Amino acid sequence: MDWVNGAIMKITFILPAVGICGGIRSTFELANRLQQRGHDVNVVYSLTPSTAAIKRCNIDHLKTALRNIIKGTKYSIENEINWFDLKACLIRVPTLANRYIPSGDVIVATWWENAYDVAAYSKDKGKKFYFIRSYETWGGPSDLVDKSYTLPLKKIVVSSWLKSFIESKFSVLVFGPLENGVNFDLFYKERQFNCHYPKRVGILFRNQEIKGMKDGLNALLMVKKKYYDMIPVLFGEHPEGEEAKIIDKIREIEFHKLPYKEKLRHIYNSLDIFLYPSHLEGYAVPPMEAMACGVACVVTDVGAVREYTISGETALISRSKNVETLAKNIIELLENEQKRKAIAENGYNYIKQFTWDRTVIELEKLFETACADTQ
Numbered sequence: 578m579d580w581v582n583g584a585i586m587k588i589t590f591i592l593p594a595v596g597i598c599g600g601i602r603s604t605f606e607l608a609n610r611l612q613q614r615g616h617d618v619n620v621v622y623s624l625t626p627s628t629a630a631i632k633r634c635n636i637d638h639l640k641t642a643l644r645n646i647i648k649g650t651k652y653s654i655e656n657e658i659n660w661f662d663l664k665a666c667l668i669r670v671p672t673l674a675n676r677y678i679p680s681g682d683v684i685v686a687t688w689w690e691n692a693y694d695v696a697a698y699s700k701d702k703g704k705k706f707y708f709i710r711s712y713e714t715w716g717g718p719s720d721l722v723d724k725s726y727t728l729p730l731k732k733i734v735v736s737s738w739l740k741s742f743i744e745s746k747f748s749v750l751v752f753g754p755l756e757n758g759v760n761f762d763l764f765y766k767e768r769q770f771n772c773h774y775p776k777r778v779g780i781l782f783r784n785q786e787i788k789g790m791k792d793g794l795n796a797l798l799m800v801k802k803k804y805y806d807m808i809p810v811l812f813g814e815h816p817e818g819e820e821a822k823i824i825d826k827i828r829e830i831e832f833h834k835l836p837y838k839e840k841l842r843h844i845y846n847s848l849d850i851f852l853y854p855s856h857l858e859g860y861a862v863p864p865m866e867a868m869a870c871g872v873a874c875v876v877t878d879v880g881a882v883r884e885y886t887i888s889g890e891t892a893l894i895s896r897s898k899n900v901e902t903l904a905k906n907i908i909e910l911l912e913n914e915q916k917r918k919a920i921a922e923n924g925y926n927y928i929k930q931f932t933w934d935r936t937v938i939e940l941e942k943l944f945e946t947a948c949a950d951t952q
Contacts, residue, residue: 585615586944587681589703590665591673591695592622593688595658597835599862600710603735603757604687608665610937618665619681623673660837678702683944689713689725696728704947705730709743709751711859711880715787723747731947733940735860736881755940756881757860758933759869763838766871766925767846770918775806776911777831779848779872781863782813782820786856789877789897790816793854794823796903801827804911812836812844845870849917850910855879856897864892865931868924873917875906885931891924 588611590604604620612618658667670677673694678684681703686695692707707730714722726732726747734740734753744751778800780793797809812833816824824830836844845851851867851874858880865885867874876882877897886892893910895902910917 585617586683586948587617587619587679587703588944589619589621589679589681589684591678591684591686591688591691592620593691595622595667597660597837600687600859602661603710603860603862604708605661605663605665606758606760606933607937607940609663610933611941612665614937614941616941617681619668619679620663620665621668621670621673621678623670625672660835662838675699675702682948686730689717689722692725692728692730696730704944704950706944706947707732709734709739709859711857712739712742715785715857731943733943737884738881739859752943754881754884755936755943756884756931757862757865758931758936759862759865759928760933761869761929764842764845764866764869766869767842768871770871770921770925772849772914772917773847775808776804776849777808777810777847778850778852778907778911779810779812779844779867780852780854782811782816784814784817784820789854789856790820791823792856792898792900792903793852794820794827795900796852796854796907798823798827799900799904800907800911803908807911810844810848812841841866842870845872848872850875850907852903852907853877854897854903858882865928868892868928871921871925873910873920874924875903875910877903885928886924887927890920891927892920 590608592601592604595601608618608620673691675698678698680701683706684695684698684703685706685708686692687708695705709732726743727749732749732751733755734743734751735757736754740751740754743749778797782790801807808831809827810831813835815834833844845867851864851872853861853864853874853876855861855877861880861882864874864876874892876892876894878894879897882894886894888894893906895906
């Protein structure tokens with residue numbers, strides 16, 4: 578039976594985990610919108626942790642996974658996560674073995690490790706896709722990560738740089754880019770563009786070296802020495818190791834642990850400047866959210882930053898791993914209120930074009946074309 582465009586598709590996304598993370602949230606956004614467009618969408622994750630998550634895994638979760646593997650059970654949990662309003666069906670399984678995965682029309686890997694699982698699934702699971710959001714050598718052995726990009730899956734990327742990189746390095750066909758969007762129902766401006774007194778500079782904190790947290794904190798330390806009344810605002814994971822030592826030197830720092838939903842929006846809106854010092858990204862969504870909330874951004878040239886900003890007009894951009902330039906750009910906006918306000922306003926207006934609806938329509942077309950292909 579031939580596929581008819583516009584028909585309802587059964588779509589399954591495979592996730593490595595469901596903790597607060599940009600890539601996971603992006604998958605949830607797409608799943609919700611596909612569900613709203615009438616498709617039957619499942620989001621599946623395993624109790625058995627991925628390579629990247631193994632160090633943080635709760636031992637009780639591992640025990641539960643083992644018990645359910647022995648029983649051969651699987652089960653669905655509605656509203657299992659509290660940090661995102663997921664409308665699609667969330668299914669938690671003991672492992673990502675074929676027998677636990679629902680049949681469907683389309684199945685999508687979202688992480689290098691589960692790309693191997695999807696490649697091995699039986700045909701009844703659907704047309705096989707691999708949504709690549711970053712070059713994930715930071716999350717596993719480089720040889721295995723690299724090999725995942727050559728698996729017989731239809732590959733989609735989120736940014737132009739990633740498309741060029743994957744195609745040239747691995748000589749494979751890549752669809753996209755299918756850009757990330759902003760959930761404007763959640764992230765929006767709550768106040769005018771006028772600054773706070775004292776001024777507030779925020780940084781989204783992650784305990785990953787590639788996020789450039791040392792650079793960001795050292796830049797804040799440099800700025801703090803000149804502008805002692807500036808308030809540094811950290812939100813996200815609790816700092817550890819050397820980063821915690823730098824924070825001790827900064828002093829008088831405001832911290833919010835893993836904010837989400839409305840609280841995250843309130844924090845963005847409480848800032849005058851948002852600092853994003855990352856070394857490596859597939860896309861980099863937080864600056865987009867900050868721009869949508871009317872915050873001037875100081876960012877590094879990573880991921881898709883150049884694809885959703887105009888340097889010097891909607892954000893101040895510098896090379897990664899350049900602490901001095903990060904500090905210089907922060908100071909420039911602290912000292913020049915007219916420029917800070919202009920950057921904030923320009924960014925706020927420019928980012929409006931990056932919607933999830935545009936992306937999900939393109940994704941739906943890719944899925945429909947694959948389903949119609951009888952080859």
